[in-house]
Amino acid sequence: MTDDAVIWNRLAALLPEAEAQEVKDCWDIGEQEAGLGLLVSGILGHRVPISATVRAQISVLAESWGEREMLTPRILQCRVEGTSGHLKLIEGDGSTVPEAIGGAEQDLAGLVLVPWIACTRCGQVLMRAHARESWGDLSYLARHYVITTPNRVTVLRLFPADSASAAFAALQRVCSYAP
Numbered sequence: 001m002t003d004d005a006v007i008w009n010r011l012a013a014l015l016p017e018a019e020a021q022e023v024k025d026c027w028d029i030g031e032q033e034a035g036l037g038l039l040v041s042g043i044l045g046h047r048v049p050i051s052a053t054v055r056a057q058i059s060v061l062a063e064s065w066g067e068r069e070m071l072t073p074r075i076l077q078c079r080v081e082g083t084s085g086h087l088k089l090i091e092g093d094g095s096t097v098p099e100a101i102g103g104a105e106q107d108l109a110g111l112v113l114v115p116w117i118a119c120t121r122c123g124q125v126l127m128r129a130h131a132r133e134s135w136g137d138l139s140y141l142a143r144h145y146v147i148t149t150p151n152r153v154t155v156l157r158l159f160p161a162d163s164a165s166a167a168f169a170a171l172q173r174v175c176s177y178a179p
Contacts, residue, residue: 003165004061004064004165005027007057007061008023008024008027008032008035008061009024009027011023011039011054011057011058011061012024012027012035012039014039014042014043014048014050014054015039015042015043015046015048016042016046019038019042019046020042022035022038023035023038023039023042026038032061032065033065033066033067036058036061036062036065036067036071037067037071039058040058040071040074040075040078041074043058043078044074044077044078047079048078048079049079049080049081050078050079050080050081051080051081051082051085052080052085052086052087052088052089052120053085053086053087053088053172054085055075055076055078055080055089056085056087056088056089056117056168057087057168058071058075058078059071059072059075059089059091059116059117060117060164060165060168061165062075063128063142063164064164064165066141069140072091075089075091076089076091086119086120086121087117087118087119087120087168087171087172088117088118088119088120089116089117090115090116090117090118090125091116091117107144107158108129108144108146108155108158110131110132111129111130111131111143111144112129112130112131112132112138113127113128113129113146113148113152114127114128114129114130114138115127115152116128117168117171119171119174122150122174123149123150124147124148124149124150124156124171124174125147125148125149125150125152126145126146126147126167126168126171127145127146127147127148127152128142128144128145129142129143129144129145129146130142130143131143141161142161142164143161144158144159144160144161145158145159145160145161145163145164145167146158146159146167147167147170147171147174156174157170157174
């Protein structure tokens with residue numbers, strides 16, 4: 001959790017001092033869900049430009065704290081500055097991959113892969129693997145996270161359900177052009 005605290009404080013620092021302190025206080029008292037809402041509201045309210053990578057990082061934190069579904073529409077409204085950052089949130093493009101091929105078929109059998117974050121340099125994609133519920137919707141929580149080839153056909157790495165941050169960190173490292 002130390003890395004998450006560092007990331008949290010770095011993201012909070014995007015806001016004016018008083019609001020940044022409120023977001024930091026939420027971390028300190030264990031109210032991460034409220035803090036994420038304050039962070040996104042502050043970024044939108046102050047029209048703070050952020051990189052595409054920072055926007056993806058906020059989505060990962062929201063996923064880790066069970067707030068991704070609620071916050072995604074607002075995260076997608078955050079103003080992205082220029083072309084800085086090589087990771088792009090591709091949430092909400094409506095695409096899914098019905099079944100993964102190559103690498104991890106047994107662990108992913110019957111799960112639907114949902115594209116989430118892409119590396120704009122190497123093209124690899126971080127996806128969430130969800131079960132299809134009996135009523136037709138996808139499960140609320142991801143069962144796994146996977147990094148796929150650019151064509152989204154072959155799974156290169158598989159992560160357990162509680163590893164959104166680790167999967168994101170791995171995606172950051174996989175690109176041979178990454179700083």
